[in-house]
Each structure stands twice: as C-alpha cells, then as structure tokens.
Amino acid sequence: MEKQTTIASSCLFLLYITTFTVAEVLEAHHHLHQHNIHGSVKLFVFGDSYVDTGNIRKSVSPSWKEPYGITFPGKPAGRGSGGRGPPRFLASFLGIRSPVPYALRKFVKKSKLESGMNFAFGGTGVFDTLVSGPNLTTQIDFFEQLLQQKVYAKNDVVKSSIALVSVAGNDYAAHFGRPGNDTK
Template sequence: MKSRAESLISYSVLYSLIIIIAQKCDYILFIRGQKVPAIFLFGDSYGDTGNNDFIGTIVTGDFPPYGRDFEDHIPTGRLSNGKLMSDYFAEGLGIKELLPPYLDPKLKAQDLLTGVCFSSSGTGLDNLTAHILNVIPVWKQIEYFKEYRKKLAGLVGEEEAATMIKRAIFFISIGTNDFIVNYFALPTRRLQFTVQEYTDFLLNIYTVYFKELYNLGATRIAVINVPPLGCLPIERTLGSFLNKGGCDEKINQAADGFNSGLNAMIGGLKPAFPSLKIAYLDYHTLISEFIANPSKYDLDVIAKACCGTGTFEIVFLCNKFTPFTCPDASKYLFFDSVHLTQKAYQNISSVFLTRNVPQLL
C-alpha cells in the first residue's frame, strides 16, 4: 500500500501530465483553427523587431528617439519611431499585435506558436554585407529557423509543426544593405563585379535560400523588393554634389535592376515548385508613390528624415542628444536617414495585406 507521500507524488505527476496534454491539445486546436496560424520574417532592418539587441553590433535601436511612439515610449531595437511592417503584418492577419524577435530570451511557448522574427538590421544576401556590421547573415537566420522548428515540434509534435509551417506566411525583405552598405560604400565588390554581375551574384544566393526554406516546409512566401535606394536621405546626402540634393539615379538604377531580376527569379521558381505560392510585394513602387505624391498620403517631408538634420543620422548617430529631431514623425516618410516612420510602415503594410497577401491564402 502506498504511503500518503507516495500518493501525493503520483497525483502530482499525473496532474502535470494532464496539464501538458491539455496544453498541447490547445496548441493543436489553435493551429488547426487559424487560416494563417503564424508568420515569419527573414532579412534586414525593415523587418527586424529587435534581434540585434542580443548580438554584438552597433546596428541597433534600443535607445531613444527610436521607439518614442511605441507603446510606453520604450525603444525595442526597431529602427523606427514605432512599429514595423512585421508588427502590422501580424496584427492585420489577426495573429498578434507585435512580432517578437527570435533571440529574445523571454520568448514564451505562445510566441513560438504564432511566429517570430529572424531578421537582422544591416544584413544582406552577401555574407560580406553581414560581416561589415557584425550582424546575422541570412544563412544563420535559416539555421535559427531550423532550431525554432525543433522547439515547435517539441510543443505540438512533428506532424502539427509541419502543418503549421505549411500554412504560415514567410516574409522576406533583403537586398538594400548589399548595395548601400557594401557595393556602393566599399571598394571590395566593385573591384570584383559590375553592378549587373553583382546583382546576378545576389540573386543566385537568394535562389539557394529560397529553395532551402521551401525544403524546410515553407509553401507561402511573400518577397519584398528593395526601395528606390538612391532616394534614401543618406544617399541624397552622399550624392548631393552631383545630384543637387535629388535622388541618386545611379543607385536607383541598381535597385531597379535587382528588382527586375528578383521578379524574374520568382517567375522561374514557380514552375519548379507547383505547391509553392509566392507573392511579390512591390515596396519600391509604394515608396516612389509617397515621394511623387506626398500630400496624397498626408506626408509633408519625403527628402529628409525626422531624426536630427534628416540627412545622415542613423543608428548611434540618431540618439536622444541629436539636435533638431522633429516633434511629429507622422508627417515624415523617413524616421532616420534609411528607415521609415511608423505611419509609413502602417500604410505600406495595409496595401500589401489588401493587395498581395490574399494571393497566398
């Protein structure tokens, strides 16, 4: 006959098992009940919700004025005054209000179940781009996704994990830094490649990563192209002597070439992967529209950023001591010299969710 202590231990173990089974059933029911149970973000700062806060890099926004219009006015590593596209995608799809960074040690099971962000500000397709700023290369982001997948399987089982990943949407935003941080800023790649050769080099890498995500179970992928890079405030400043403060058309042509190649790459992949749904999100056109018709989108300033003088301030150069920072970021397209304001991200995400994402459902 069991002692009272032994009985209590048995009941405790049984109760724990019941809780674990019930919790797992809840997780499975959640996955099966959602048209889009989760989203994932891969790529650069346009999606990074704070992964760079947990690595040794200067490319982060964990200090004011970044995050000043975020909830409780707390900087989170997002390179904006508030939310990013990542957050608006998650919110717009009815998944959750904010998309957490995968490297956050405070992640909970429910966070894993509904998707995370693997993006890293400052990174690119070219490993050299990530190395320049000591950020997370894309290959490492995919390794993190493999790690994540094992954690998910531990929560709901391998079969349900595969189902969730199959129905999730994978957003990719990458390529900007390969040109503005690497190719046009440093001589290494320019000595090796023409612009067209470098574009082909990047797209070959993109194809490899794209196929790898597909082989890991991704069947719904949204590809975000690069903006008109020569119209970023920092590029207007760097080329101001030649373009008199206007957009740098040489860099814009490189962006156009990359986007054309990216669109062609997607077209070439579709026949090879019939079960794969791909949406091409034309970030470039939307930014161009904002610049051409700012009043239509209730914007006043499109050539300069809100932070500081709006001409060169970015990451650590955009801080709480930076003078001249604007009082109302909602009237600006850019918050710092590369990254958009929360309002701009909200407008862009709304268009993508209405116009493009339904193609994946």
Template structure:
C-alpha cells in the same frame, strides 16, 4: 485629394481581413527573415553598433517602449501579422523575454544591416543570412519538442514567411567598398544576389516552408541619407540608385516565377513595395505627410542608430508628418500605409 489614397488602402485591406476572419484564416504563424526593415530586435543581443533599443526609437510603440525596431513604432511584419489575425507584433527570436510558446505563432530572425551577401553582414558585424537559417532550424526543433511533430509541421507548412533583403547589399556594401565593384558590374551583382535568394528559398522549401512573400528594393536613392550626400544634384533623389532598385526588382519577379514553377506546392509572391513608397515620396501630401526629404530624428539627414539621440533638440514632435523616422528607415505611419498596400495581394493569395 486629402487622404483618399490612405482611405482606399485601408478600406480594401479591411474587406480582405473580414473575408480572412470569416474563412477561419489559413496562416497560423508569421515567420520573418531579413534586415532592418523587418528586424524586431535581434541586434539588441549581438556585438554590433547597429542597434535601436533606446529612445527615441519606439516612442510610439506600445507604452513608448524601444524594442530594437528601427522606427518610432511598428514595422511591416507587425501590421501584416495583425491583418492575418495572428498577433499584433512579431517577437525577435534572440529576445530573452519570449519563449517558444510566443514564437509558435510568429518569430523574427532578421538582423539590421544584413543582406544576401555574407560580405554585407560582415560590415557591421551583424547576423548573416546563413545564420538566420540556422536559428530557424533550431526554432523548428524547439517547436516540435513543444507542440509535437505533427502540429509543429502543420504550422511550419502553413505559416507565412516574410523575406525582406537587398538594400544593404548595395548601399552598405557595393557602393561603399571596392571589393564587390572590382569583381561585379551592377547587373552581375544583382544576379549574384538573386542566385543567393533563389538558393535561400529552396532551402526554406526543403525545410517545409510553402507560403512566401519576398520584398525587393524600395527607391533606395530617395532615402534621406542618400539625398543628404547627393550634393551635386541639390539633394534630389539619387536616380542611379533607384534605377538599380527597379532592375533588381524586375529580375526578382522572374526568379519568383521560376521558383513557383520548379517547386511543387510553393506559393511565393513578390511583395513589391517600390510603387507605393515612390508614390508616397513623390506625392507626400496625398498621404498626409509634410516632410519627405528629411527624417524626424535629429537633423534628419545622416542620423540613425546611436546618432538618433533622444537628447537632440531637433527631433520632430510629430512623426506622423514625416515619411522617414531616421535617415534610413520609415515612420510607423509609412510602414502602415506600405503594409496595407502589400496586404491587398497577401490576403488575397494566402487566405
């Protein structure tokens, strides 16, 4: 089959991008909330051990520069913003190298290690979701001061908001620490998180957001870290975790449907990445990958953040052959394929 799947995704995306360009584009900015799947460097400036602003992270980014993105290159918001003709990468709000002029067309409030649950952000001392909203309110004030109220409000209402959360709530919190498990079954915890998600969307809506893309969970049981610890099943995917992810995504779809009905002028879509990531993992050669069970960095089993060392002789030389960059996060190539898959729906909906 070769690279037929990639070629198809790229072709459809390019057609939609051309249509968007001809139509002038209806998305003036891309605004990002979430965790490490979309964090472009906010963790660089906070007191946490969960950072990635050092090599080999970013070795395939512009000029080989580590930015705080948990990848060897770009992450999905960068590809999505580029497809909408906004910019090639989304800057982190806490990065002192950028100003409100840069943030006017795109800004990231995400923090690696965070979740919907405040208890999740406390595990590694990262930015909780409520604080991401506080930064967003601060951003709005700066934007109005910079552009004037009318122009700022137009950007706020027409911007595309990307939300990607949930993985850490389960893998970093629920399944590791007993506190939540003592109070909630898995299904109850899913409902607990989704109630937070619903209120989060309503708060964004009250602040002027109208175009939202919400990503649920990928096959979390197939992350290299989970496979490495799944010794009894000979390092196969943890299907219990994958089942939890599928259940969460199904409930999230229902929440999004209800929000669209309840909130006038809201256009929220489910950017469900589970099918494409699962397909990449089960049929890697179709997408040009050679290694799926281990990551590129170091031994590819447990390493992420500071354990992902530039000094490790085991780190792969060509990340494009690997689905995962570190034990938890995809490579630039995987991020591009997933983004192209999601863009078919996003470009069709928001342009």
C-alpha cells in the same frame, strides 16, 4: 541617362515585388479563413532593419536609444524601423500577435511563440554586409534549428504559415563600399 534608366528599372522591379507580395498575402489570408485555421497561423520574418523588431543587442544598436520607438511603443525597443513596422501590420492583418524576436525566444512564455518568430537583424542582407550580423542564410538556419528542436511542428508550419522577407539596400551598400568597386 543610364543612371535614370537604372533607377526607373529598380522602381518598377520594387513595384512588381510589392504587388506580388500583397497578392500572395491576401491569397494566403483567404486560404487560412477557408480552412478555419486562422487562429493557428504563424508569421516568420527574415531580413534587415525594416523588419527587425529587437534582435540586435542593446549595446550594439542605436535602435535601443531615442528617437527610435517614440511613436511606438513610446520608448526605444530595438525596432529597426523605429515604430510599428511591416511585421506588426501584417500580424495585425492576420489577427495574431507580432512575432517574438529570435533573440528573446528563451525569455518569453512558450505561448508567445505560437504566432511565429522574427529572425531579422538590422544591417544584414542576403550576403555578408558591412554589419556583422546573421545574413539571410543564417537566419533561415536559425529557423531550421527550431524545427529540428520541435519548437514548431513541420506540418503545422507548412499548412499555416506566412514568411515575410525584407532585404532592402544593405547588400548594395556593402558591394559599393568595398575597395575596388566603382560607384559610378
């Protein structure tokens, strides 16, 4: 019974977060349209494999091998979700390009950075997980470094940006996967 209550509570919490997130995005989208700055909106993505669009090296991640990417873009491309994921859908809704993965920032034209950036790394979480990758704090540090380097202007980011944050279950898996933690 306790397990069912925990599962029901978790589902209700996720439903609440999803509803809150959708409402915030719609409000931000409306606000951007009102101020005619739609073209300069930026999307910054933080989190795990649900939103990672290619930050993990090819030699490390299975997301660079089939069957990942067969539905989109037609070949493996490092997307943790295996195809069109939340960042792409949200960027499309906002009328911008999907944000460039942080790992590719030095290999693309500066104009491709105008839509924002994706800092998400598959397998990571809020805390350190079973995957050795940059956790949420480190991803935010990467973002702050770009602001200090003036890749993005602070005023522009504050006025016309949306952040997508996804932290699914990697923290739980890490907690329960460590010796001494009861999984019952």
